[in-house]
Structures are given as structure tokens and as C-alpha cells.
Amino acid sequence: MDLQEKIKDIIGQALEFGFTLAAPLSVSTIRLREEVREMCAANKCHAYNTNWSCPPGCGTVEECQKRVDSFEGGIIVQTTARLEDDFDFETMEETAKKHGKAYLEFTKRLRTEYPELELLPLGTGVCMTCKKCTYPDAPCRFPELMSSPMEGYGMVISDVCRENGIPYNHGRGTLTYVGCYLFKNKEKG
């Protein structure tokens, strides 16, 4: 089975897994931008410089772009929820948790089922694998489970979705969390 056929299978599995949307992602559409990193540095999320998955721990824009460009294909996954109103914080929180858990579990499944593939998971938020990140005192404890936020790498998520013909805004009263996985065949030898 070639990589494109595997990606088709993986999309089917992602939908079965509970993501509300899963679709192919062309690596050539991913352009990482310094302006997005500048927003990270403003540190509104309080994650900047606190872990290996976010800047500056995840590497410079150039280093991340080089890493992304070395991959051959990918998928985007989304979890969309309908909110009762603009203050439906309960659904917002539940959806964030549901998406985060599914994303981490699906990462584990991909690593088990496709050991021949190298995987770059880029998710919604800061890596949540460990209770306390080892940053900056020791190397990442679980590099195979670590996932950087798409924005942390420098992606404009709405642009990436649009360039791949995938809706990002699912209409008024909805909320969508987005993640992606990039794949390439492991080098033999």
C-alpha cells in the first residue's frame, strides 16, 4: 500500500475515532509565518518558553519549515461542536477536552498501527503528555508523543484549511478545534 492509500485509510479511521472531519492535507500548502510566532511571544496563552512543544523550544520558523517540508503527506482533523449561545462555556470546555484526548489517543494509535511511518503531529494546544514538561532542564521525555500547536509552528490555521478546501468556520454558533498529522516513510537502514 503506498502512502496515499494509507492516508485514505487513516482518514477513515480518524472519522471512526470520533473526529467530526478528517481530510487530506497537502504539505506544500503549509507556509509558516514569523508574524504568528510574534503572537506567541506576546504570551497571551502563558505557554511561551515553558515547554518543548511551543516556541522557542520547538525551534525557529526556518527549522520548523524544514521539518514540515521533509514530510510527504498529511491529514487535517477537526472536532466541531454546536454551542447553545456565545456563553456556552461548558460545551467549549468539553469540546476542547474531547478533541485533546482524541488527538493524543489517535497519535498513539497511528504510532502503533503504522510503525513504518514517521509522524509529525501538530495539534491544537500545548503538549499535554506530561503533567510537568521537562523544559528547559532536560530533553523531552516522550518525543514520540510530543505534539506542537499548529500556531506554535507558525501556521495560520484558517489559511491551511482554506488552501486544502476544508471548511474552518462551520457557521454561527459552532466552535471547531483543529489538528493535523504529517506522514512520511521512515528511511530504511
Ligand code: SF4
Ligand atoms: S512529551 Fe512531556 S517533556 Fe515532551 S514536550 Fe510534551 S510535556 Fe514536555
